[in-house]
Amino acid sequence: MQHVRIFDAVRTPRGKGKASVGALAELSPVELATVPLKALKERSNLDTSAVGDVVLGCVDPVADQGGDIARTAALEAGYDEAVPGVQINRFCASGLEACAIAAGKVASGEVGLAVAGGVEMMSRIPMLSSGMPVLADPGIAIPRKSVPQGISADLIATLRGYSRDDVDALAVESQRRAGRAWEKGRFARSIVPVKDRNGLTMLDRDEAIRPGADMQSLGALNPSFERYAKKMGYDAVAEQKYPEIGALKYVHHAGNSSQIVDGAAAVLLGSEKAGKENGLTPRARILGLASVGSEPTIMLTGPKAACDRALKQAGLGYADIDLWELNEAFASVVLYFQEETGVSPDRMNVNGGAIAMGHPLGATGAMILGTLLDELERADKQFGCATLCAATGQAIAMVIERMEGESA
Numbered sequence: 174m175q176h177v178r179i180f181d182a183v184r185t186p187r188g189k190g191k192a193s194v195g196a197l198a199e200l201s202p203v204e205l206a207t208v209p210l211k212a213l214k215e216r217s218n219l220d221t222s223a224v225g226d227v228v229l230g231c232v233d234p235v236a237d238q239g240g241d242i243a244r245t246a247a248l249e250a251g252y253d254e255a256v257p258g259v260q261i262n263r264f265c266a267s268g269l270e271a272c273a274i275a276a277g278k279v280a281s282g283e284v285g286l287a288v289a290g291g292v293e294m295m296s297r298i299p300m301l302s303s304g305m306p307v308l309a310d311p312g313i314a315i316p317r318k319s320v321p322q323g324i325s326a327d328l329i330a331t332l333r334g335y336s337r338d339d340v341d342a343l344a345v346e347s348q349r350r351a352g353r354a355w356e357k358g359r360f361a362r363s364i365v366p367v368k369d370r371n372g373l374t375m376l377d378r379d380e381a382i383r384p385g386a387d388m389q390s391l392g393a394l395n396p397s398f399e400r401y402a403k404k405m406g407y408d409a410v411a412e413q414k415y416p417e418i419g420a421l422k423y424v425h426h427a428g429n430s431s432q433i434v435d436g437a438a439a440v441l442l443g444s445e446k447a448g449k450e451n452g453l454t455p456r457a458r459i460l461g462l463a464s465v466g467s468e469p470t471i472m473l474t475g476p477k478a479a480c481d482r483a484l485k486q487a488g489l490g491y492a493d494i495d496l497w498e499l500n501e502a503f504a505s506v507v508l509y510f511q512e513e514t515g516v517s518p519d520r521m522n523v524n525g526g527a528i529a530m531g532h533p534l535g536a537t538g539a540m541i542l543g544t545l546l547d548e549l550e551r552a553d554k555q556f557g558c559a560t561l562c563a564a565t566g567q568a569i570a571m572v573i574e575r576m577e578g579e580s581a
Contacts, residue, residue, distance in 0.1 A: 182543030190295030209439035225284020230267025230291030269538025285447030326503035340504035351525025352384025434531030461486030475568025495554035501526030
């Protein structure tokens with residue numbers, strides 16, 4: 174993978190994922206997906222006929238978010254008609270998985286350049302719109318001891334003894350870091366403002382951040398998953414799978430879980446040769462990547478195993494990585510990873526995460542890869558790792574090395 178370059182990465186701001194209040198909600202998913210695709214083309218003065226494929230993550234590819242949105246968005250963004258497109262789904266890991274698939278196409282020699290990323294319009298296509306038989310079909314759910322992700326997050330917290338104060342403190346810090354990052358312009362290089370058809374700006378910054386959140390305001394929120402767990406019997410399922418916990422403790426709520434938002438992102442990847450032929454300057458190289466499966470009831474612990482594999486491929490250890498981006502699906506996911514790996518908080522999600530800015534499911538992986546690249550350059554660091562957990566017990570990780578100032 175070391176000859177696969179990352180030339181650029183862009184994203185839209187994240188808009189609140191509610192039809193009544195979200196700044197992006199009036200757009201169609203295709204319109205939103207075209208925004209970063211157009212930006213890559215324009216920023217790089219790219220002849221799109223050189224792009225071998227467009228790979229986009231989308232977790233709920235139904236209705237106007239369906240029909241292979243990657244191909245449709247590429248056409249709408251003005252890409253050459255010869256450029257194919259494919260939509261993929263690995264749940265929350267989809268955006269980074271799209272980048273991994275594109276990198277594999279480059280590494281194999283199938284394509285010289287590829288565009289990867291993702292899109293999710295959660296204000297228009299609610300989560301689980303495409304179905305979830307692993308939860309909804311008793312014939313599958315009962316033998317698998319399947320529970321929703323929020324229950325899994327509370328299960329991790331119960332097993333590890335994370336208190337309500339522990340998870341709330343992480344959430345407050347995520348909000349503080351995201352607010353500081355916006356104040357200091359740390360996202361400026363990657364953010365592409367979303368404009369309407371008249372050219373008026375609809376959104377130019379992440380809409381859901383609450384930098385004033387504190388322990389008191391979060392402490393007033395009720396747990397999100399307790400009533401649901403008890404009504405549907407998911408508490409009993411979790412306690413049966415992990416009898417050592419005794420009773421499930423409910424510590425997660427809307428303030429320490431990832432926010433529902435709209436957003437899209439795109440990354441331009443390619444080979445050294447294709448970069449030179451198209452006048453592109455590489456910003457990073459991919460050193461290692463891995464996707465894994467993990468225990469599907471607790472579900473959210475896979476990033477450690479994915480990072481183990483990706484780091485081994487890269488020939489690096491945890492101490493070698495300067496900066497980490499771990500998707501903040503829930504606060505306990507981050508606390509668990511830090512405890513398991515020894516990664517210090519001052520190297521992880523230094524500009525906040527999905528608890529503050531939101532998690533547009535199919536796009537988040539590509540978004541955090543771009544955030545990681547920007548921060549490596551800003552902080553003059555060398556190695557970074559982006560990782561996400563995903564539903565049904567999956568995870569992905571990608572290790573990159575900054576190349577700013579180097580030749581292709």
